[in-house]
Amino acid sequence: MAGSCGGSCGTAEAQQAAAAQQELAIKKSLGKIKNKILVMSGKGGVGKSTVSVNLALGLAKQGYQVGLMDVDIHGPDVVRMLDLKGTIEPPATEGGLVPPLKYSDNLKVVSLEYMMRDRDEAIIWRGPLKIQAIRQFVSDMDWGELDYLVIDAPPGTGDEPLSVAQTIPNVKAVVVTTPQQVALADVRKSINFCKTVKVEIAGVIENMSGFVCPHCNETVDIFKSGGGEQLARDLELPFLGRIPMDPKVVMAGDDGKPYLSSDADSPAITAFGKVVKSVELRLPPVAEPVPLQMASTATSSCACSGGSCSSGSN
Numbered sequence: 085m086a087g088s089c090g091g092s093c094g095t096a097e098a099q100q101a102a103a104a105q106q107e108l109a110i111k112k113s114l115g116k117i118k119n120k121i122l123v124m125s126g127k128g129g130v131g132k133s134t135v136s137v138n139l140a141l142g143l144a145k146q147g148y149q150v151g152l153m154d155v156d157i158h159g160p161d162v163v164r165m166l167d168l169k170g171t172i173e174p175p176a177t178e179g180g181l182v183p184p185l186k187y188s189d190n191l192k193v194v195s196l197e198y199m200m201r202d203r204d205e206a207i208i209w210r211g212p213l214k215i216q217a218i219r220q221f222v223s224d225m226d227w228g229e230l231d232y233l234v235i236d237a238p239p240g241t242g243d244e245p246l247s248v249a250q251t252i253p254n255v256k257a258v259v260v261t262t263p264q265q266v267a268l269a270d271v272r273k274s275i276n277f278c279k280t281v282k283v284e285i286a287g288v289i290e291n292m293s294g295f296v297c298p299h300c301n302e303t304v305d306i307f308k309s310g311g312g313e314q315l316a317r318d319l320e321l322p323f324l325g326r327i328p329m330d331p332k333v334v335m336a337g338d339d340g341k342p343y344l345s346s347d348a349d350s351p352a353i354t355a356f357g358k359v360v361k362s363v364e365l366r367l368p369p370v371a372e373p374v375p376l377q378m379a380s381t382a383t384s385s386c387a388c389s390g391g392s393c394s395s396g397s398n
């Protein structure tokens with residue numbers, strides 16, 4: 085029997101049914117993912133994408149099945165950092181689900197750059213569209229069984245981290261900061277955000293902590309270091325490790341050859357390896373991993389102190 089709504093209630097019902105169907109698809113997809121990690125920070129440029137990419141890669145190198153989801157809608161970088169641009173055409177759907185981009189046998193990637201024909205296109209989206217895109221990244225993607233899903237969020241506490249918190253109820257946050265006071269002040273906001281939306285904090289990472297001398301590979305404290313660790317201690321949060329500033333990290337990101345994929349010896353590689361281990365210990369997957377070879381650790385014969393290195397070439 086037709087109601088007095090002129091047909092609009094049918095539309096509302098259809099919308100409700102679609103939302104319920106999506107909710108089911110989200111639950112089904114999340115049910116196959118053991119650990120969900122939201123990499124966030126209060127401040128831009130502190131290295132969230134770098135940490136996300138290398139964390140995902142490090143866990144994949146350990147033999148885990150890993151997904152990497154870039155929800156930085158306005159500045160998606162992950163595809164560039166992994167040099168997946170050649171595979172950017174949206175793939176055909178399989179049984180209604182879209183397969184993520186495949187970086188390796190055990191690392192899958194989804195990014196908004198997927199959907200952008202022109203990679204320099206600026207994205208102007210309001211909150212509801214962003215929320216829907218993030219929900220679809222879970223409901224419509226064929227992630228399959230994963231040990232870890234690493235989610236790279238934009239800086240701050242806006243729509244994207246909020247949508248992730250609402251869509252993925254048991255997501256855990258990894259908060260990235262740099263040692264300087266300005267970044268630390270912002271990171272407190274992220275921590276408060278997590279408390280407000282009831283997202284457990286898996287830990288804090290201090291990035292750009294000291295500088296790796298390009299000549300001798302020794303780490304020099306040209307800026308401050310230890311601020312992130314102190315903050316974690318003050319707030320009684322787990323500290324997951326420090327990563328020094330290393331020019332090779334920038335080159336690796338720009339070249340689409342992520343840092344942890346290189347075999348080079350450096351304190352930053354060692355530091356990334358330790359962060360991966362801390363995450364693995366704090367958020368263990370149930371299944372036993374099959375360890376693959378990790379990059380070896382660094383030992384330097386140069387006693388560079390305070391930037392007085394004289395051992396290397398220029």
Ligand SMILES: Nc1ncnc2c1ncn2[C@@H]1O[C@H](COP(=O)(O)OP(=O)(O)OP(=O)(O)O)[C@@H](O)[C@H]1O
Binds near residue numbers: 131159328331
């Ligand atoms: N440990 C490091 N050593 C040297 N450079 C680094 C390090 N971590 C990140 N960077 C560089 O800093 C820049 C910003 O890093 P990244 O894009 O990962 O930050 P972000 O927090 O994701 O930025 P945004 O706020 O724009 O999303 C990049 O050029 C990256 O290569």
